[in-house]
Amino acid sequence: MNQVMEDDFQVIDNCLMIRLPEEIDHHRAGYISENADRHLMRSDVQNVVFDFENTRFMDSSGIGVIMGRYRKISCFGGKVYVVHADSQILRILRVSGLQKVVEIM
C-alpha cells in the first residue's frame, strides 16, 4: 500500500506515531509533512515516531521530512524516533548525518 492514509497518523500519549508508506520520495513527502504538522499543532504532542516498518525506499526527500519535523519539535524539548528501519534506510540516515539527531531504535 503506497498511499498515505489518515490512520497512518496516530497520537499516543505525547507521541505522534507516523506509519510511513512503502516509498518516500518528493512525490509523497509533502503529504506526510502536512499531515504530521496538523497533528503537531496540538500542544500535547511532544515527540514524533517515524515507523519505517513498511518502507522499502527513501531518498533525500525523506531526510527533508524528518529534518523539518525535528526542527519543529526540538526547540520544545521533543525528540524524533526512528523505528523498524531496514539496512537500506539506516544507510540513508547515516550518509545524511541524521543518525546524529534522531533516536534510532
Added chain:
Amino acid sequence: MENEMEIIFDAVSDNEAFARVAVAAFVSNLNPTMEELADIKTAVSEAVTNSIIHGYENLYGYGRPGRCPADRKKTNEGKVRIRCVLEDDVLHIQVTDKGKGIENVEQAMEPLYTTKPELERSGMGFAFMEAFMDDLEVESTPGEGTVVSMTKKLGVSAWIDGKEQ
C-alpha cells in the same frame, strides 16, 4: 556486451517512481544485489527529482489520496531524459533536462546546499548520488539545462553494513 536504453517522460513528480524502477529493471539481467539496486534507485530518484523541481520548477510532489487541489495542478512543460548504457557490468546513467540550469555547480554539489529550503529540500541530493554511485559528473548551462552523468560498477558490492565511512 553493450546494451542501451533511453526513456523520455514529462517532468512531473508522478514519474519519479517510474523512472527509478525503469532503470532498476534495465539492469536486472545482471543479477544486482539488493544494495546495488537500492543505490541505483536512490541516485536516479535524486537526479530526476532535481530536474523536476529545480530544472523545471514543478514544485508540488503531493501523493495525496483522491484529487489534487487546483492550485497544485499547474505544471511547467518539460521532459526529463534518461539514457542508460551497460558496458559489461558497468552502468552509465545520464539524466538530462532542458530546464533553468545551475549557475554554480560546485556550490550546488556541496552537502546541505539547497535553493529551495521552503520546500524542505535537505540539500543532500548530490551527496547521495556521490555516495551511492562510483562516479558523478554534472554539466549545466544556465538557461539551457543540466546533464548529470553517473557510473556504477555492478557485482562488486563493497558494501558491508556498518563498515563504510
